[in-house]
Amino acid sequence: MIITTDEDRAKVKAYLKQAAQAQIRVKSEQADLRDILKVLKEEYEIQPTLARKVIGIMDKGNMPEVQETNDNLADLYEIAAH
DSSP states (O other): OOOOSHHHHHHHHHHHHHHHHHHHHHHHHHHHHHHHHHHHHHHHOOOHHHHHHHHHHHHHTOHHHHHHHHHHHHHHHHHHHO
16 A cells, blocks of 8 residues: 555545445435335336346447347247257
8 A cells, every 4th residue: 555645634535425426326226226116016016137238238238239139049949949
């Protein structure tokens, strides 16, 4: 570690406090997400695994790639199953 001055100490302390506050916000958001997933499951019978996959696709914006992968998977299954 290179904390040699009082100014460095103050900066490190401030960064650590910011990080701790960020962690609290992340935990809160994770709890909100769990609540939303629970509602989707209870009210609409959407399994959390499926909802998380859709959320991930929305986040990455990669639906075309996912669709292509699924099409390839279906094609390969048809070859293997028949």
